[in-house]
Amino acid sequence: MCRLFGMSSTPLRTRATFWLLDAPDSLSVQSRRDPDGTGLGFFDAAAVPRVHKAPVAAYADRAFAEEARQVESATFLAHIRFASTGRPETRNTHPFEQDGRLFAHNGVIEGLDALDDRLGPAARATVRGETDSERFFALITREIAAHGGDVTAGIVGAARWIADELPVFSLNLVLTTRDELWALRYPDTHELYVLERAAGGHHGGRHLDHSGTGGRLRVHSHDLSEAPAVVVASEAMDENPGWRPLESGELLHVGPDLATTGRIVLPGPPRHRLALGDLRPEAARSQKAR
Numbered sequence: 001m002c003r004l005f006g007m008s009s010t011p012l013r014t015r016a017t018f019w020l021l022d023a024p025d026s027l028s029v030q031s032r033r034d035p036d037g038t039g040l041g042f043f044d045a046a047a048v049p050r051v052h053k054a055p056v057a058a059y060a061d062r063a064f065a066e067e068a069r070q071v072e073s074a075t076f077l078a079h080i081r082f083a084s085t086g087r088p089e090t091r092n093t094h095p096f097e098q099d100g101r102l103f104a105h106n107g108v109i110e111g112l113d114a115l116d117d118r119l120g121p122a123a124r125a126t127v128r129g130e131t132d133s134e135r136f137f138a139l140i141t142r143e144i145a146a147h148g149g150d151v152t153a154g155i156v157g158a159a160r161w162i163a164d165e166l167p168v169f170s171l172n173l174v175l176t177t178r179d180e181l182w183a184l185r186y187p188d189t190h191e192l193y194v195l196e197r198a199a200g201g202h203h204g205g206r207h208l209d210h211s212g213t214g215g216r217l218r219v220h221s222h223d224l225s226e227a228p229a230v231v232v233a234s235e236a237m238d239e240n241p242g243w244r245p246l247e248s249g250e251l252l253h254v255g256p257d258l259a260t261t262g263r264i265v266l267p268g269p270p271r272h273r274l275a276l277g278d279l280r281p282e283a284a285r286s287q288k289a290r
Helices: 112-124 132-146 151-165 281-287
Strands: 003-008 014-019 037-043 049-054 069-073 075-081 096-098 101-106 172-176 181-185 193-197 208-211 218-221 229-233 250-254 260-264
Touching (some): 003 101, 003 172, 037 101, 112 132, 151 181, 151 250, 181 229, 193 260, 208 229
Antiparallel strands (some): 037 049, 037 075, 208 218
């Protein structure tokens, strides 16, 4: 299953170190199937989005993902991909960037011809890869423009159209700008957690040191011993009791002042909901827990 990770410390820019594949020398890790891509997105001091990513399995070279990357930003977005649609190539690796925003998705959307028709030639031309995820992002971007730059309305409009019109397994997503973060869980296929972390964490005075299961992703930040943050992840990544799962259909927004709001924007199931057994074999493999 793909792994999503988003973090905001706005308005403060904080330093964090990411290992997209942790514990590279572990035989238990080496024995598992490598992911099809790893990526890290953030915003530099000039608010320009930056993305470091690579299709790990395609090149049999784990060095990119094993190397520690220390970056400074107010928002961060990391993704570990197991391919469901599109080959393991850089252009199909998350996060994606459009109009100064970064996006990553965990799930499967089918009916891509209908989605391309909905996008139209101009929006479709912005999609560089083959994935359902980048097309979903392009639809969100189009809807944001149609709603006068309102990101929340764009996400809701795109997700509602897909839920009504296309076969859907999961639309879990994280979208970031330089100082805001959005996360959607829909439907209840995969979990997505949020942690509103006080400065120093649950016990106070501690740096952030989050680690996913299976040695896939690790995040470390000394700065967050003294600064609060909001973290979104596909799994609870430490022992902090403050982690809570988003509800099915819940859209979380983290504002420039780190204030969080969440509301149910998709109250019912997708009209054409897919089960694991309905997926193509490669898509089904990508969605199983690892």
